[in-house]
Amino acid sequence: MQIINSVQEMQQWCLSHKKAGKTIGLVPTMGYLHNGHLALVKAARKECDIVVVSVFVNPIQFGVGEDFEEYPRDLSHDAGLLEKEQVNAVFAPPVREMYPAGYNTFVEVTGEITQKMCGNSRPGHFKGVTTVVSKLFHICFADRAYFGQKDAQQAMIVDKMVRELNFPLEIIRVPIVREPDGLAMSSRNVYLDADQRKQALVLNQALQAAQQVIQEGERNIEVVRDVMKKKIEQSPDARIDYIEINDARDLSTVERITEPVLLALAVRFGNTRLIDNLLVEV
Structure with a gap:
């Protein structure tokens, strides 16, 4: 090499x-x-x-x-x-x-x-x-x-x-490669202290919770976003940068979830900014 x-x-x-x-x-x-x-x-x-x-x-x-x-x-x-x-x-x-x-x-x-x-x-x-x-x-x-x-x-x-x-x-x-506990692998994960590393699991948990309500029939963007927001806010050090739900093909804005969407979020833990996402089929 x-x-x-x-x-x-x-x-x-x-x-x-x-x-x-x-x-x-x-x-x-x-x-x-x-x-x-x-x-x-x-x-x-x-x-x-x-x-x-x-x-x-x-x-x-x-x-x-x-x-x-x-x-x-x-x-x-x-x-x-x-x-x-x-x-x-x-x-x-x-x-x-x-x-x-x-x-x-x-x-x-x-x-x-x-x-x-x-x-x-x-x-x-x-x-x-x-x-x-x-x-x-x-x-x-x-x-x-x-x-x-x-x-x-x-x-x-x-x-x-x-x-x-x-x-x-x-x-x-x-596809995304995750740690055994679900955290998306990132070079920035090394910045997290032990408590922040544990709290960061909420990113994938929030995405999974949103996917579940969509699969159960929820189509309202704000309702699904609120599911993710409430989940993330359970972590005391989490500071939300964004939570977005967009068309999975081109990230265009959607009014209701009728086609595949990309659930995406960015959250800070201390000075460390992490991102994660999930493609959800309807």
Whole structure:
């Protein structure tokens, strides 16, 4: 497995494999890998000849006061995990490689899909995401790129960008990987103290409670949202960022639950912001 830090070297390495007729699967990450990331890697390994994992904490998707400096990093640990998964190359560029002095070019998806949920609570976040993945797609000549369903809004936005800008690659979404007790795996889980970690279980519990009332016939958005809100408020340290119920296809606003919906929430425990979601069929 190669670890490559240079954009030019990464492009040349990937282009040589493309010219040899190989398919390239890209798994974009910010590192500090867990089994959720490895599920993406395993999916790519099954479907592609060459697997590239990018490890890059992208500064332009962090807002003022967010945790860019504190975001956990451990490249040597990540590389050990990826080598066991038979990854072919790790692309781990320094910030100056991705954004050299004078950099001022961005890719942005606009519209309702980016204005709600994390787009509303983290202004500019998705502009940073779409810019960096656009660069990664070009650098790595990816045929397929793998994203986790935990970041459902991100995956939908990237997919929309790829379709509308005619990128020659396919976006693959991989189901959420959870801890045995139901907490969605996240690099930010390490920030939680023991009590917060226990309280964080309420995220999945709230989603499951909402799914149950929908399956029992409830179609009123506010009633279902209130079920999640009351469940989360049972945890003393939980501070709700958002609770949303949107169309599962494009995150458009729904008046009543008549089609598949995405239940999504973001909640803070202390300084740690966690997200989770659940796709519910009607």
